Amino acid sequence: MAVELTSLSRPRIAFVTGATGLLGNNLVRELRAGGWQVRALVRSLEKGHEQFPDGKVEIIKGDMLHVSDFEAALQGVDTVFHTAACFRDAYKGGKHWKELCAVNVDGTRTLLDHARRQGVQRFVHTSSIAVLHGSPGQLIDETMLRAEKDADDYYRSKILSDQVVLSFLDEHPDFWATLVLPGWMHGPGDIGPTSAGQTFLDVANGRLPGIPPGSFSIVDARDVAKAMILAREKGRRGERYLAASQHMTMAELIPLIARITGAQAPTRKIPLPLLYLLAAGNEAFSRMTGKPVLLSWATVRTIAREAGRSHYNPRKSEQELGLEFRSILETLQDEADWFRDSGRLPAL
Template identity: 60%
Template sequence: MQGQTFFVTGATGLLGNNLVRALLSRGATVRALARSRAKAAAQFDDIRDRRLEIVTGDMENVASFARHLEGVDALFHTAAYFRDSYKGGSHWPMLERINVIGTRDLIAAARAAGVRRMVHTSSIALLDGPPGALIDETMLRDTNNADDYYRSKILTDRAVLEALERYPDFHAVMVMPGWMWGPGDAGPTSAGQTALDFLHQRLPGVPPATMSFVDARDVAEAQIAALAKGRRGERYLAAGRCMTLAELFAVLEEETGIKAPTRPLPLPLMYAVAGVQELLARTTGKPALLSWAAVKSLQREAGRTRFNHAKSERELGLTFRPVAETVRDTVAWLRANQMEPA
């Protein structure tokens, strides 16, 4: 990758910023798309490297930054609208505009600029199976079993596949992350917020949930490997390890010394709280701390977070670092960046 130039969307996000750093470490030049130059400056304030070029732009208006795609060797698309979609209310117009239409516009602009290689950040949202099943890339979800965010990711993948059918000279690979944790979670994402809530001892109990826990740095490595080794039009899982929230909280307790909550939170109670939060969100205009969509997704996906990484291990050489290391580095970053006092 020495001497090559890459364009990264969503560059200030949890995955995006770790991908930017991984590419720079390999001697590449990176054009990093960010909606806010100030946010980019804060995220990358430790980098003094002229090979990092900040491009200000938004996936709602691809044309505004399309000229920066000229001379790029490959495109890494990590940007997506997702955080607000679980804060109450309906968000389909923005999900469609940014995730689906924005991706179509991005591919068209990249091709017009001469870019012929792309790694797209897909999602485990595309996959489904019975509770307890070991799920692989072939087990695709029906849109009838998808909330609005999941549906937007399904349609976004279809947009990538349609581009491959339309353009025989275009090469795209899709990487499917799980619930990402790690340093650089400035948003924060739901992972970073969970860590902060744990550190502040704001968690009232343990929801009956399972998740596929993965370090964003491991997903970044999977994306780089996918560019070099991935087969055109293929999906590759980088979902991580299946865990219950109780198991994750136990790791957080071990790494921080803070007592983990142990009281189970029954689903009826969570739905009741979500209903009140949705009502408050509509009357105050503030986002719901716990939305109906979030609880419904938690219930629907419980037990459906065991993923088979055989293909990614075989073709990309995928590996995962220990969960404790990821938790430790996440907490250290949050504290170092004054999101949580030491």
């Protein structure tokens, strides 16, 4: 059910960055269902039209490296929902800090400047559980912030982008923004696919040789989309709101995906030292051939460092925003159905 929105004196126009991404496209659909007009920022017009073929969404071509190119599209906008971020390349091997900083930090700062200049009323920023940190097994909430010294380059970029938003609020008391922190998102509409979607497809297609270590806080992208809208309606200025639902290990998640897709789940566990060896081999092969890294050293290091640190407490979002989470089984079933309907998985 779409989140109902209060009527406003001006036309309700939302500007969504990263609109073809898993969160972005579900957010666009949720906004449309709630009566918003939506301007969707996309880097690829082809993907934009694939995601939104009915012509009811205004598609804006642009990217976060050149915000001034689409500044005019911010005129008349009530709320910017900022979901765009550089993420994938950070785990492909090598160093990517320059791009991470340019998109996630500098791009956010420039977007805030241009949004305020064009009279935007509200700004909902997609942060990440990466900015939080706790001990293994500890229930983590929005107050438990990660220090930069405990962060890899991607995590650091998200920490700094949050600081950009909060500093902007300090500098501009007339501006309003809030932050939503999603967990590991699954669900329909994953054109990318994201790392979550690729894991799903690998299990469904029998390409996973074993069960890797690691744990995550799984959340439906549609629930995160609702959290973004609810944060705009009910959230407090400058506050963080978790949108992280069920804690699961890979050993728990993979058999669920296999059962839903009719695949044979792997049974053997892949030990962490073997993952490091595989990652080292992948990166060496990538350097020699120029092909993408399938498993990077940074990915394995993150799995090891974050083991057990994925128990999050969304009580603040539930109490202040009224956020509810659907079951993981519903999420995975809808994800499977979407992959089949889009031809990314064969029909049963």
